[in-house]
Amino acid sequence: MLLLMATAFSQSVADYDLWLSYQKISDTELVNKYRAQTNDIAFMGNSETIIVAKEELRLGLGNMLGNSSVIMNADPNSADLIVGTKDQLHTTIQNRLAKDLEQVGEEGFVIKALVQKGKNALVLTANTDIAILYGVFRLLELMGQHQSLDKINLVDAPKIDLRMLNHWDNLDRTVERGYAGASIWNWQKLPEYIDQRYIDYARANASIGINAVSLTNVNANALILTPMYLEKVQALANVFRPYGIKVYLTARFSAPIEIGGLDTADPLDQNVQQWWDKKAAEIYGLIPDFGGFLVKANSEGQPGPQNYDRNHVDGANMMAKALQPHDGNVIWRAFVYSEHDADDRAKQAYSEFVPYDGQFMDNVLVQTKNGAIDFQPREPFHPMFGAMPKTSQIIEFQITQEYLGFSTHLVFLPKLFEEVLDSDTYRKGKGSTVAKAIDGSLYDKKMTGMVGVANIGSDLNWTGHPFAQANWYGFGRLAWNPYLDAETIADEWLRLTYSNENAFVNPMKELLIDSREAVVNYMNPLGLHHIFDTGHHYGPGPWVSELGRPEWNPTYYHNADVNGIGFDRTTKGSNAVAQYAEPLRLLWNDPKTTPEKYLLWFHHLPWDYVLEDGNTLWDGIALKYQEGVNQVAEMISTWKKMKPYVSEEQHREVKMLLNIQLKEAKWWRDACLLYFQTFSNKDLPKGVEKPTQSLDYFKSLKFPFAPGIRPQWD
Amino acid sequence: MLLLMATAFSQSVADYDLWLSYQKISDTELVNKYRAQTNDIAFMGNSETIIVAKEELRLGLGNMLGNSSVIMNADPNSADLIVGTKDQLHTTIQNRLAKDLEQVGEEGFVIKALVQKGKNALVLTANTDIAILYGVFRLLELMGQHQSLDKINLVDAPKIDLRMLNHWDNLDRTVERGYAGASIWNWQKLPEYIDQRYIDYARANASIGINAVSLTNVNANALILTPMYLEKVQALANVFRPYGIKVYLTARFSAPIEIGGLDTADPLDQNVQQWWDKKAAEIYGLIPDFGGFLVKANSEGQPGPQNYDRNHVDGANMMAKALQPHDGNVIWRAFVYSEHDADDRAKQAYSEFVPYDGQFMDNVLVQTKNGAIDFQPREPFHPMFGAMPKTSQIIEFQITQEYLGFSTHLVFLPKLFEEVLDSDTYRKGKGSTVAKAIDGSLYDKKMTGMVGVANIGSDLNWTGHPFAQANWYGFGRLAWNPYLDAETIADEWLRLTYSNENAFVNPMKELLIDSREAVVNYMNPLGLHHIFDTGHHYGPGPWVSELGRPEWNPTYYHNADVNGIGFDRTTKGSNAVAQYAEPLRLLWNDPKTTPEKYLLWFHHLPWDYVLEDGNTLWDGIALKYQEGVNQVAEMISTWKKMKPYVSEEQHREVKMLLNIQLKEAKWWRDACLLYFQTFSNKDLPKGVEKPTQSLDYFKSLKFPFAPGIRPQWD
Structure with missing residues (x-):
């Protein structure tokens, strides 16, 4: 008891x-x-x-x-x-x-x-x-x-200009994909009431060099641009200014209609242009160092220039013109995929944006997610990196753990960020890493940037899991210097947060570093992706197949059948490999020369395909799931030994969270293997624990109040 | 700056x-x-x-x-x-x-x-x-x-058996009428993760003798009664048990349909009865000292026995039977008013419930709000108190400040609670106070109880406003001893929370005591009530007149026209006075013998009606609004002098909040007087400041994201 x-x-x-x-x-x-x-x-x-x-x-x-x-x-x-x-x-x-x-x-x-x-x-x-x-x-x-x-x-000195957090915080204080309580922005009490948290937030950001924040959800509400809210934003900007932090807002493309009384938001319409010009001037009147707008347009139902048969360049440049006189930027997200486009979702952003290279104004930054799907535990780097030499392309990471166990799984994300940044795009020959594509050393850029979707909320510990603080910290450190290695960051953070005792730092550093591979293993091994339960993305849902848009269904991504499993993105399949530079295109077109960590991302392979270690694919998948579970068990055993170095409360807190992580790692293993087994028709290999529940049980689980779901007003 | x-x-x-x-x-x-x-x-x-x-x-x-x-x-x-x-x-x-x-x-x-x-x-x-x-x-x-x-x-020793907090917390961590951030119940992480807050919450409650909590919103979701959630509730009950706190849950009357697979929730249906019997047994299997159910039935759209042409006794006793073998209670709310009943809303609960006196089972507690409308800044005591001698009637106060300025207004509520508890019902002659009706000294009761709707959330300071902690504290102290006076409570709380210096305690005690009358003055003077803006109840909305149900409109309550203002509840009007015992019935039927604080609650009076001080009613209303504003200004000046006795941060925090309160007090004054002036056609008397904005401006204010609104899934 x-x-x-x-x-x-x-x-x-x-x-x-x-x-x-x-x-x-x-x-x-x-x-x-x-x-x-x-x-x-x-x-x-x-x-x-x-x-x-x-x-x-x-x-x-x-x-x-x-x-x-x-x-x-x-x-x-x-x-x-x-x-x-x-x-x-x-x-x-x-x-x-x-x-x-x-x-x-x-x-x-x-x-x-x-x-x-x-x-x-x-x-x-x-x-x-x-x-x-x-x-x-x-x-x-x-x-x-x-x-x-x-x-x-x-x-x-920082190697990247814009080091930014994106808050997906709604005006009702819910946070989309937020797992740390309510939004820290208390709009009701602003502008008069300055919560001490705002100051501590600014201190924490400045301490790691973060110099910009976008306050509001990219699934935006136009009200943030009305005078009542701008006055509140101004108060926050005043708090952040001494700490070198510029404020950005998400601009809903249809704002001229919703709050401007116009009947169109067509970017080529003069009234629309004038409305944005005036709006920009109004904002800069209140906040002289306002950063600019962050825009999610024509993506997942958000309005955009395509609603008027215009394109992303038209939309972004229209806003850029409004901001230019004030030295403001438009950050335009490249996260687009269309329900009307039957092509592989992984290809659509590249297909749509790369042809625009050179057409965006200088103060437009194109913000691209680290991978081509959506913040999965592991993805190959997004093929757009390095592919738009004439565009200020910035990278977007997700610090909040939408697909990484919410705030109950200990996962040290700098390891994930590092893997992406170190990836070689080969765009200008060997050594053309994503980091170089981002920091301006590969191509000269007007402005460079790295963005993280914040994992911050009103929980006492800010991030829900005390170790998720390391991901905020690590993001900031990498935005300052994308060549830092994850171990250094882990070392720094552990010492600053808990203890300088080597008997603590060394094993915990190992735990942090291994934690990312653990979550890949127990959720999405060998290149599997997007097999999360629908909507909330909490837990496994590989069986989900009946959502309105094909690319919203996990079955679209794993494509399991009696013949095998995986997404064929080779020349024989969607040909997504063609979006990468040689030799990647060639290497990744062949399962034998594809790194096994990306195997099922690029290939649909038979269950008895033989892996490097001689195991069949089926056995390999099963053993990876088990390995992930084992790794969490090891984390627990390491943490037990750390008791002397942390307070009783801190120890108890993390112990409870690790126990949830173990339970959920087993849930992932059992649910996915039972489901895939209906296609492979093979026994679990030796060493893999038997599931304790049936597939029907796992399918029956429903979580209507899982946190972070998009609110209904949206 | x-x-x-x-x-x-x-x-x-x-x-x-x-x-x-x-x-x-x-x-x-x-x-x-x-x-x-x-x-x-x-x-x-x-x-x-x-x-x-x-x-x-x-x-x-x-x-x-x-x-x-x-x-x-x-x-x-x-x-x-x-x-x-x-x-x-x-x-x-x-x-x-x-x-x-x-x-x-x-x-x-x-x-x-x-x-x-x-x-x-x-x-x-x-x-x-x-x-x-x-x-x-x-x-x-x-x-x-x-x-x-x-x-x-x-x-x-406590004078009341059940000393209870009601949380109106939803499963998605929003809090209906919550102004202190998200719910402290982190359902996602329960049962494994025990937030230190739960322990500190239990300590705080035990320290003032609170011995029961209902975890969930009275606008209930049946999912709380499913095994997945009951396991989480069990974990909380385990935390609270050492601190003497019993857990209650809100039971949605239609749960047998929603989660039980039945096609009816008719309380006389045997399957329904058995379903509740089993559900009770299931809960007690997990939580042997479970308190019982709290039910809002046939009230504001909630399902209830009347959906099946049964009455409140049928519904409550059906649940009571299920709980009786386990020593559990049903708390049945008397807050009912019907859209099909054209009678004065203030009368409906009494009319419906009093005839049931003696019919409820012993383990049914009838929970009645302190006043007959809805937690207004001031209401006469609810006429049901003392009117149901054979029923265990418990009182419900609202600690969260739905109608009292949310968490930005400093209002010391024990003063309000004390006024209600000290009110004489005259049910057994002079001295039959509400306190005596509640604590069992007026009539012998099976069980006595006092309930407060919690003002607790995830904000660092728990209650949004640091002085709102005093209302949690004060509620607990009065539930322990309803004869404590508000000054004693203020004195205790100030010393424990801030400082024992008399130079601090004495002026601050005065500030606390006066704060309640201030809010009455600047919001709802002279018996005005329910003139809040609609839905969120943030700020004034006396002009609101077009809501679907007449009794949801402020105009229904103030009834202002060229002839005067006020709700006629005399024998010539709705005759609500008849629900009170003599001599109240007689006294309150005549404006001259009605206490002026209740004047417009019971009477519709001409604008030139002469008040005790010789002012006309119009001038009196205007002067009261101004007095409220002046009182807040005085609070600010007192607080300024308190700087030596509190930390810099504490001083700054309260100063910011008081400034909001002053701004909003003026908003109330100006908006209400401008609106009422359209009927009175009279100038503002000397001493009342001129409004700085127009009535149209005040009417134009919209607050779609004001906190505490009922979520849309409900």
């Missing part, structure tokens, strides 16, 4: 702190060292951004070092730590750091240990105030990871 | 602690005294309830006294504090306290300072473990209020 204890409330809310808990360092030698290095601080400047940077530094040093009397206005000539933009530094230091500062641009920073007039000093400098704030956060993070500052020589 | 600071995260979540923050006491003399009185504790027993009581005591003493080494297993002969049920006490003490213990029943406790063998000792005792827990909370609360324990002689 569960034994429940009264605990200090403060314990209950420990998870609220995210990676900014600034835990007290117990190593007194290290504390003394850090104290000596940060005791007298000359922190120059007094902008809003500098004020919050100072406060953050005070908070961080105070908590980590127990130093409640940090001096911020020391004499720069004798200070231990000198913080200031280039111009504020003494000329000698300016000269010494000039070369570094040339490299870091508007958002990068330098942290360097110098000897000044015979005295050791740390210098934190940059070209702008916001970069100083980024540097302060980084300095605190290094200390939080107990790294030595003695010889620090860190010159760092 | 708003200057935002990085603050310690722990500050952000301070409001999460509720009145259980156990703030460190700074008066060292008092700390030493308390330490001496609680240092060696003999805490006897080891049930789950006793374990949580010990942990709570350890936590409270630890925080308040900085005493981290509290001993719990001291020798009872030498302990400073002896805690144990009667049987566990030494016979000498048993005998000394026997008389007290006879008085306190199953849930009361005794805290007494004794001299035992020449040594001072505190004894905390009771007849049951749960009463020990209540005693521990009370002891901690007394210390939190810095009260002396030297001569304590406290014998206290």
